[in-house]
Amino acid sequence: MKALIFNGSLERRAESTSGHISNYFADHLKTMGIQTEIFTLADSGIPLFDLSLTKTPLAVERMAQLFTDADLHIWLAPLYHGSIPGVMKNCLDWLEVTAGRYEPYLTDKTVGLICWADGLQAMQGINAMDAIAKSLRAWPLPFSVPIVRSALFDSDHKTEISPLYSGKFDKLIGIATSKRIERTTIDQS
Numbered sequence: 001m002k003a004l005i006f007n008g009s010l011e012r013r014a015e016s017t018s019g020h021i022s023n024y025f026a027d028h029l030k031t032m033g034i035q036t037e038i039f040t041l042a043d044s045g046i047p048l049f050d051l052s053l054t055k056t057p058l059a060v061e062r063m064a065q066l067f068t069d070a071d072l073h074i075w076l077a078p079l080y081h082g083s084i085p086g087v088m089k090n091c092l093d094w095l096e097v098t099a100g101r102y103e104p105y106l107t108d109k110t111v112g113l114i115c116w117a118d119g120l121q122a123m124q125g126i127n128a129m130d131a132i133a134k135s136l137r138a139w140p141l142p143f144s145v146p147i148v149r150s151a152l153f154d155s156d157h158k159t160e161i162s163p164l165y166s167g168k169f170d171k172l173i174g175i176a177t178s179k180r181i182e183r184t185t186i187d188q189s
Helices: 017-031 058-069 086-098 122-135 163-178
Strands: 002-007 035-040 072-078 110-117 145-148
Touching: 002 017, 002 058, 017 035, 017 072, 017 110, 017 163, 035 058, 058 086, 072 122, 072 163, 086 122, 110 122, 110 163, 122 145, 145 163
Parallel strands: 002 035, 002 072, 072 110, 110 145
Antiparallel strands: none
16 A cells, blocks of 8 residues: 655645644554655645646656555645645646546545644635545545644643544544544543
């Protein structure tokens, strides 16, 4: 199995919110023996979507191959003004270059969705990504993780994911890798 973590944020710092979440998932998936790659949008060089170009940009060709080779996707995004960042949507729009393939877009890929916000509206980003994933013929998981950013990190260890969210991330990983939903309890202390 190949997994792709799509970091849809423009944060470049390793200690950023998106960096911590990306690394959490990468570490856990690799521990399970799953070949994992992080696609960081900020470092990708993906240009503005323009199908009138006579040649597909190399960065887009690489991105499309990476996205279509992965069996499992984990999409991460901050909530900006009620939705995901426009550059993330722009990147996903470039999957149009796969339209002529036998299995175009993200046909039958499994996609886990995570969004964070400073308030309680992160579900709006999840809903946006869910609609995009379905439009690209992928299968969004029935469990997603909307995050209240102030509760993401452990209060005693500011660089560690809190038990609340590590439990939710682990549940998402479990569902994504087994394609099964099992009843678990999450310690909310």
